[in-house]
Amino acid sequence: MPxxxxxxxxxxxxxxxxxxxxxxxxxxAGDDSTLKAAWVTQNAQNPxxxxxxxxxxxxxxxxxILPDGSLTIFDGEKYLDAATGAPLxxxxxxxxxxxxxxxxxxxLQSAIALRGLASVDPAARLTAADALKEAADVSFLPALEAAxxxxxxxxxxxxxxxxxxxxxxxxxxxxxxxxxxxxxxVSRDRKIYEALLPLVESESDPAVKTALAGxxxxxxxxxxxxxxxxxxxxxxxxxxxxxxxxxxxAITFGLMGIIxxxxxxxxxxxxxxxxxxxxxxxxxxxxxxxWYPLAALPVAFLVAATVGAIMERSVIRFLYGRPLExxxxxxxxxxxxxxxxxxxxxxxxxxxxxxxxxxxxxDLYGVVLPYNRLVIIAFAFFVLAIxxxxxxxxxxxxxxxxxxxxxxxxxxxGVPTARVDMMAFxxxxxxxxxxxxxxxxxxxxxxxxxxxxxxxSFMVVVLGGVGQLAGTVVAALGLGEINKFLxxxxxxxxxxxxxxxxxxxxxxxxPSGLFALKGRSADT
Amino acid sequence: MTNRRQFIxxxxxxxxxxxxxxxxxxxxxxxxxxxxVGILHSLSGTMAISETALKNTALMTIDMxxxxxxxxxxxxxxxxxxxxxxxxxxxxxxxxxxxKDKVAVTFGCWTSVSRKSVLPVYEELxxxxxxxxxxxxxxxxxxxxxxxxxxxxQAIPATEYLMSxxxxxxxKFVLLGTDYVYPRTTNKILRAFLKxxxxxxANIMEEYTPFGHSDYQTIIAKIKKFSAGGKxxxxxxxxxxxxxxxxxxxxxxxxxxxxxxxxAFSVAEQELAGIDTKPLVGQLAAWNYFQTIKNPQxxxxxxxxxxxVKAKGLKDAPVTDDPMEATWIxxxxxxxxxxxxxxxxxDKVRKAMAGQTFKAPCGFTVKMDETNHHLHKPVFIGxxxxxxxxNTVWKTKGPIRAQPWSPYIPGNEGKQKL
Numbered sequence: 001m002p003x004x005x006x007x008x009x010x011x012x013x014x015x016x017x018x019x020x021x022x023x024x025x026x027x028x029a030g031d032d033s034t035l036k037a038a039w040v041t042q043n044a045q046n047p048x049x050x051x052x053x054x055x056x057x058x059x060x061x062x063x064x065i066l067p068d069g070s071l072t073i074f075d076g077e078k079y080l081d082a083a084t085g086a087p088l089x090x091x092x093x094x095x096x097x098x099x100x101x102x103x104x105x106x107x108l109q110s111a112i113a114l115r116g117l118a119s120v121d122p123a124a125r126l127t128a129a130d131a132l133k134e135a136a137d138v139s140f141l142p143a144l145e146a147a148x149x150x151x152x153x154x155x156x157x158x159x160x161x162x163x164x165x166x167x168x169x170x171x172x173x174x175x176x177x178x179x180x181x182x183x184x185x186v187s188r189d190r191k192i193y194e195a196l197l198p199l200v201e202s203e204s205d206p207a208v209k210t211a212l213a214g215x216x217x218x219x220x221x222x223x224x225x226x227x228x229x230x231x232x233x234x235x236x237x238x239x240x241x242x243x244x245x246x247x248x249x250a251i252t253f254g255l256m257g258i259i260x261x262x263x264x265x266x267x268x269x270x271x272x273x274x275x276x277x278x279x280x281x282x283x284x285x286x287x288x289x290x291w292y293p294l295a296a297l298p299v300a301f302l303v304a305a306t307v308g309a310i311m312e313r314s315v316i317r318f319l320y321g322r323p324l325e326x327x328x329x330x331x332x333x334x335x336x337x338x339x340x341x342x343x344x345x346x347x348x349x350x351x352x353x354x355x356x357x358x359x360x361x362x363d364l365y366g367v368v369l370p371y372n373r374l375v376i377i378a379f380a381f382f383v384l385a386i387x388x389x390x391x392x393x394x395x396x397x398x399x400x401x402x403x404x405x406x407x408x409x410x411x412x413x414g415v416p417t418a419r420v421d422m423m424a425f426x427x428x429x430x431x432x433x434x435x436x437x438x439x440x441x442x443x444x445x446x447x448x449x450x451x452x453x454x455x456x457s458f459m460v461v462v463l464g465g466v467g468q469l470a471g472t473v474v475a476a477l478g479l480g481e482i483n484k485f486l487x488x489x490x491x492x493x494x495x496x497x498x499x500x501x502x503x504x505x506x507x508x509x510x511p512s513g514l515f516a517l518k519g520r521s522a523d524t
Numbered sequence: 525m526t527n528r529r530q531f532i533x534x535x536x537x538x539x540x541x542x543x544x545x546x547x548x549x550x551x552x553x554x555x556x557x558x559x560x561v562g563i564l565h566s567l568s569g570t571m572a573i574s575e576t577a578l579k580n581t582a583l584m585t586i587d588m589x590x591x592x593x594x595x596x597x598x599x600x601x602x603x604x605x606x607x608x609x610x611x612x613x614x615x616x617x618x619x620x621x622x623x624k625d626k627v628a629v630t631f632g633c634w635t636s637v638s639r640k641s642v643l644p645v646y647e648e649l650x651x652x653x654x655x656x657x658x659x660x661x662x663x664x665x666x667x668x669x670x671x672x673x674x675x676x677x678q679a680i681p682a683t684e685y686l687m688s689x690x691x692x693x694x695x696k697f698v699l700l701g702t703d704y705v706y707p708r709t710t711n712k713i714l715r716a717f718l719k720x721x722x723x724x725x726a727n728i729m730e731e732y733t734p735f736g737h738s739d740y741q742t743i744i745a746k747i748k749k750f751s752a753g754g755k756x757x758x759x760x761x762x763x764x765x766x767x768x769x770x771x772x773x774x775x776x777x778x779x780x781x782x783x784x785x786x787x788a789f790s791v792a793e794q795e796l797a798g799i800d801t802k803p804l805v806g807q808l809a810a811w812n813y814f815q816t817i818k819n820p821q822x823x824x825x826x827x828x829x830x831x832x833v834k835a836k837g838l839k840d841a842p843v844t845d846d847p848m849e850a851t852w853i854x855x856x857x858x859x860x861x862x863x864x865x866x867x868x869x870x871d872k873v874r875k876a877m878a879g880q881t882f883k884a885p886c887g888f889t890v891k892m893d894e895t896n897h898h899l900h901k902p903v904f905i906g907x908x909x910x911x912x913x914x915n916t917v918w919k920t921k922g923p924i925r926a927q928p929w930s931p932y933i934p935g936n937e938g939k940q941k942l
Contacts, residue, residue: 346839349798
C-alpha cells in the first residue's frame with residue numbers, strides 16, 4: 001500500500017507525459033553545480049522519459065546551452081529541445097556545454113542507478129544496486145525499500161539491503177536505526193566503516209550507540225586482517241615484478257658472469273615491442289585488441305633476443321674475462337639503445353593501455369587484488385618455469401651449464417662454446433624482453449624505462465647468490481615482502497633506504513649471497 | 525646565416541629543425557645583426573619528456589616573430605643548448621650562453637632545482653631568464669621573470685576548490701609528492717594554509733616518494749585507511765612519470781574521482797598524451813591555461829602548434845599546455861619590452877617589462893607585475909576527460925596577482941617585492 005501512495009504522490013507532482021518545465025532546467029545554464037545536482041536527485045523518481053534523455057545527455061556531454069539560456073540536446077545529428085524532446089526549429093549558431101563535475105557526476109550515477117532498478121534484467125539491476133552502494137540520496141529510501149521488498153535476485157537483494165540500511169541510519173525511529181546497525185555490522189567494507197565511525201559520536205540513543213561502537217570494532221578488526229593480507233599481496237606483487245626484471249639478468253650476469261649494464265634496455269625493448277604490437281592491433285585487428293599482450297610476448301622475446309645476440313657477437317664476445325671493459329661497453333650499448341629508441345619513438349612516454357581483462361580488481365573478503373598484478377604474478381612464475389626448464393631439462397641448458405662451469409673442458413668434448421655463449425645471452429635478453437611486456441602493463445613505457453630497473457635487478461641477483469636461479473627467486477620475493485611491510489611504517493623513501501641498508505649488512509655477512517655456490521666452480 | 529647553419533649541423537639529433545624557414549630572415553634581416561636568444565631546456569635525460577615541447581614552442585614563437593618582421597627590425601636567432609637534465613650542467617650551459625654566445629635573454633628551465641642552479645649565474649652576469657613553469661615560490665630575483673604560477677595562483681585555489689561544496693567539501697587531505705624542493709615547499713605552504721582554515725593536524729597526511737617511484741600499492745592502501753571518517757582528497761605534487769603508475773593503481777583499486785578526488789599540479793595535456801586516460805576521468809588538475817579554453821587567441825595558438833608539429837615532423841604530442849603557453853607569453857612580453865625600451869639591453873628591458881600586458885591564449889590579458897616579476901594570471905581547475913583534455917569546472921573571475929612569498933609561511937611579510 002505505501003508503494004501505491006508513493007507512486008500516486010509522484011504522479012501528482014510530476015504529471016505523466018507532460019514535458020518538463022523549462023524553468024526548472026534553468027540551473028543547468030548557470031555555474032552552481034549543487035543546484036544541478038539537486039535537480040538530478042530530485043528528478044530521479046520522475047517517470048517522465050525526458051528526464052532519461054537529460055540524464056543521458058549529461059553523461060555523454062551532449063547537453064548544451066543556447067545563447068538565450070535555454071537548453072538543447074545534440075543527439076549527434078540534430079538539436080532537440082531539452083524540455084520537450086522536440087527538434088529545434090532552427091539550428092543554433094553557437095552552443096556552450098553544460099559543465100559536469102564530480103559532484104554532478106556522482107548525483108547522476110546514483111540517479112541513473114535508481115531508475116535502473118526497475119529493469120527486468122537481474123544483471124542490470126545488480127549493476128544499478130552496486131552503483132547505489134557508492135552513493136544514494138536519503139530521498140531514495142522509500143523507493144529503495146519498495147525495490148528491496150519485491151526483489152528476487154539474492155545478489156541484488158544483498159546490495160540493496162546494504163544501501164537501505166545505510167540510509168536508515170539517519171532514521172528517526174530508534175528500532176530502525178538499531179536494525180540497520182546490526183545489518184551493517186557484518187560488513188567488511190571500508191565505506192560502511194567510514195559511514196558508521198562519525199555516528200558513534202553523534203548518536204544519542206545509548207542502545208544504538210553501544211551497537212554502533214560494537215559494529216565499528218568488528219569491522220575494524222576485519223579491516224586490519226584484510227590490511228595484513230593486502231600488504232602481503234603487495235609484497236608478492238612487487239617481488240614478482242623484481243623477479244621478472246631480474247630473471248634475464250640471472251642468466252646473463254648470474255650464469256655467464258657478464259656485468260650487463262644494457263639489461264634494463266632489454267626490458268625497455270620488450271615494453272616498446274608491446275607498444276608496437278598494440279598499435280598494429282589497433283590498426284588491423286581492433287576486435288581482438290584485448291589479446292594484444294599475448295601476441296606481444298613472442299614479438300618481445302624475439303626482438304630482445306635478436307638484439308642480445310647481435311650485441312654478444314659484435315661486442316661482448318671480445319671482452320669475456322674482462323669485467324671492467326664489459327661493464328663500460330655494455331653501458332655504452334645501453335646509451336646507444338636508449339638514444340635509438342628516443343630518436344625512433346620520441347622522448348615522450350608512449351601509451352600502453354591495459355586490456356579490459358587486466359583492468360579492475362578482485363575483491364576477496366575486503367582484500368583488493370588488482371587483475372593486472374594477479375596476471376603478472378602468474379606470468380612471473382610461468383617465465384620462471386620456462387627458464388628452469390630450458391636450463392635443466394634441455395640439451396642447450398646442459399651446454400650452457402657445462403660451458404659456464406668449465407669452458408676448456410666443454411670445448412674439448414665438442415661443445416660449440418661460442419654458439420652456446422650467443423644462445424645463452426640471447427635467451428637472457430629474450431627473457432628480459434618478456435619481463436618488459438609485463439612491466440609495460442604496470443608502469444611507464446619510455447626510453448629510460450630500463451634505468452629504473454637495472455639497479456633492482458642487480459640487487460636481486462647479487463643478493464640471491466650469483467649463478468643460482470633459486471636464489472634469485474627467494475631474493476626477489478623476499479625483497480618485495482620486506483619492502484612492503486616496511487613501507488607503511490617508514491614511508492616510501494625511508495623504506496627504500498632501509499632495504500638497501502639491510503642488503504649491505506647482509507652482503508657483508510655473506511658476500512656470496514643467499515645461496516652460495518659450493519665447490520670448485522665457486523672460485524672461478 | 526652561417527651561424528644558424530653551423531648551429532643546425534651541430535645539433536644533428538634535432539633533424540626536424542633542419543627545415544626552419546630561414547629564408548624569411550634573409551628577406552628582411554639582410555644587413556641587420558640578429559638578436560640572439562638562448563633556449564635552455566633539457567633535450568635528453570629524464571626531463572626531456574617535458575622540456576622538449578617547451579624548446580619547440582620557443583622555436584615556433586621565434587619563427588613566428590621573425591616571419592612578422594622580428595624585433596626592432598632585427599631577426600631573432602635561437603641558440604639551443606642541451607643541459608641534459610643535469611643540474612650543474614644547467615649552470616655551465618647558462619654561463620656559456622651569456623658569455624660565449626652573448627644572448628640577450630634566455631628562455632628555459634623546468635625543475636626548481638635547475639632554476640636554483642642557474643640563478644647565481646644570471647645574477648652574477650646580469651642577464652635575463654624567463655622561467656615558464658609553475659613553482660613553489662619563496663624566491664625573487666632581479667634577473668628572472670616568472671611566467672608560471674606561484675603557489676597562490678595554483679595550489680591554494682585548488683585546495684580551496686576541494687574544500688568548497690562544489691568540489692566535494694573535503695575534510696581530510698593527503699599531500700602526496702615526489703621527494704624534492706617543489707613538493708616539499710608547496711606542501712609546507714598548503715599545510716600552513718589548511719591549518720589557518722581550521723583543519724586539524726590529524727586530518728592532514730603527508731607522503732613522499734622517490735623520483736621515478738612506480739609502486740603505489742602501499743600508499744593507496746594508506747590513503748584508503750586514512751579516508752575513514754571524512755571526505756578525503758589527494759593533493760598531488762607527484763612529478764612526471766610516476767603519475768602513470770599512481771593513477772593506474774588508483775583505478776585498479778576501484779577508487780574513483782567521485783570517492784577520493786585527486787588534484788594534480790604537474791599533470792598537463794603533454795603528460796596525459798603518454799597515458800591511458802581511462803582510469804583518470806574526473807580527476808582534477810589546476811593550471812592557468814587549458815587547451816580546451818575557447819577564444820580566438822587560443823584557437824590560433826593551438827592551430828599554430830599543431831601545424832608546427834606536423835610541418836617539422838616533431839615527436840611532441842600535438843597538444844598545448846600551461847608551460848607552453850607561459851613560454852609563448854614570456855617571449856612575446858620580452859619582445860614588447862625590447863620594443864618599448866628600444867634596445868635588447870638587460871637593464872632597459874627589465875624596466876620596460878614592468879606593467880607589460882599581453883592578450884594570452886588563456887582568454888585574459890595577463891600583466892607583468894610592476895614590482896615582483898611575476899604574471900597576474902587566471903586560475904582554472906579542470907577535470908580530465910577521456911580524450912586527455914580538460915573540462916574547466918572552476919575558474920577565477922580574472923587574473924590574480926602572484927604572491928611568490930607565501931603569506932602562510934612565517935617571516936614572509938613584507939617580502940613581496942624586489
